[in-house]
Amino acid sequence: MSSRPVLLVLAAGASVQLGAAFSKQLFDALDPTAMVWLRLLFSAAIMLAVARPRLAGHTRQDWLVVLAFGAVLATMNWSIYQSFARMPLGLAVTIEFLGPLGIALAHSRRWLDAGWAVLAGIGVALLGFRGSGVTPDGVLFALLAGSMWAAYIPLSAATGRRWPGLSGLSMASLVGAVVLAVPAVALGGSTLLEPHILLVGVVVALMSSVVPYSCELVALRTMPPRVFGILMSLDPAAAALIGLVVLQEVLTLAEWAAVACIVVASIGVTRTAGPSDVPPVGPPGEASPEAAGRRRRRARRRASTPPVA
Numbered sequence: 001m002s003s004r005p006v007l008l009v010l011a012a013g014a015s016v017q018l019g020a021a022f023s024k025q026l027f028d029a030l031d032p033t034a035m036v037w038l039r040l041l042f043s044a045a046i047m048l049a050v051a052r053p054r055l056a057g058h059t060r061q062d063w064l065v066v067l068a069f070g071a072v073l074a075t076m077n078w079s080i081y082q083s084f085a086r087m088p089l090g091l092a093v094t095i096e097f098l099g100p101l102g103i104a105l106a107h108s109r110r111w112l113d114a115g116w117a118v119l120a121g122i123g124v125a126l127l128g129f130r131g132s133g134v135t136p137d138g139v140l141f142a143l144l145a146g147s148m149w150a151a152y153i154p155l156s157a158a159t160g161r162r163w164p165g166l167s168g169l170s171m172a173s174l175v176g177a178v179v180l181a182v183p184a185v186a187l188g189g190s191t192l193l194e195p196h197i198l199l200v201g202v203v204v205a206l207m208s209s210v211v212p213y214s215c216e217l218v219a220l221r222t223m224p225p226r227v228f229g230i231l232m233s234l235d236p237a238a239a240a241l242i243g244l245v246v247l248q249e250v251l252t253l254a255e256w257a258a259v260a261c262i263v264v265a266s267i268g269v270t271r272t273a274g275p276s277d278v279p280p281v282g283p284p285g286e287a288s289p290e291a292a293g294r295r296r297r298r299a300r301r302r303a304s305t306p307p308v309a
Contacts, residue, residue: 005218005223006219006231008215010231017235017239020089020093020242021246022204022207023208024247025246033184033187034185036180037180038192038198038205039208040073040176041201042204042205043209043210046206047173048174050166053168066163069152069158072148073152074176085138087133087135091138091251092141092145092239096149097233099145099148099149100150101262101269102146104266104270113269119261119262120262120265122261123262124258126255126258127139166217237259
């Protein structure tokens with residue numbers, strides 16, 4: 001494997017965290033709920049223009065899956081932005097990461113993974129030593145985001161099987177924007193119509209959604225999912241570093257140790273788990289090659305079946 005897909009995944013992670021830091025700088029001017037709504041709205045508009053999803057031919061179950069995916073996507077983004085508003089970026093992402101880490105551990109059946117669970121628990125305990133940034137409500141919002149991320153993983157896979165390419169993600173983003181529209185407009189008010197706020201919304205949508213999903217989509221064509229999972233495990237550390245550089249969010253030694261414990265535990269779970277132990281990992285809404293093959297075979301069978309009079 002060349003270094004290009006690795007660089008693409010690292011760039012995707014950095015783009016997500018930079019987008020979060022950029023949006024957080026404007027929370028004094030615009031409520032986090034309104035900022036999340038702008039992100040979902042503009043990312044949906046951009047991806048719908050690119051993906052041009054076909055609305056006809058989908059079953060009721062297809063629509064139920066994408067509606068559920070959109071609701072989870074909206075809740076996940078809303079809750080993590082609420083956590084960003086209350087505690088440092090790195091700590092919020094670290095706690096959120098407990099969601100997918102918990103899913104990976106739940107799928108594991110190896111004794112070694114019990115050690116990784118203990119290490120993650122040590123990280124959580126270290127966060128319990130109240131430092132400069134940990135707040136109870138920030139922790140609760142980050143935990144909600146993590147639980148939504150855990151639900152997001154199977155829903156992403158289900159959406160990818162039913163909606164090809166980025167069409168499922170674009171529809172889910174639109175659903176999320178609709179879900180948050182009323183509270184976002186109520187909280188944002190006329191500020192949402194200011195040109196520089198709209199421009200920020202476009203930039204955040206590009207940095208936090210469009211660019212990272214596109215990078216991951218290209219990278220996963222040649223990158224094993226296990227390697228992708230290891231690189232994704234670096235997100236809490238990247239968030240802490242970007243929070244320090246961009247937002248001047250200084251963490252205590254215990255908080256840095258907590259981030260390190262959870263990152264190492266996540267990398268360890270990804271490296272030691274067997275193929276059947278880890279849920280499918282991929283860009284949101286992107287179907288696996290096997291699922292794409294099944295769709296092609298179904299299409300050929302439909303084409304070869306004579307119409308019923």
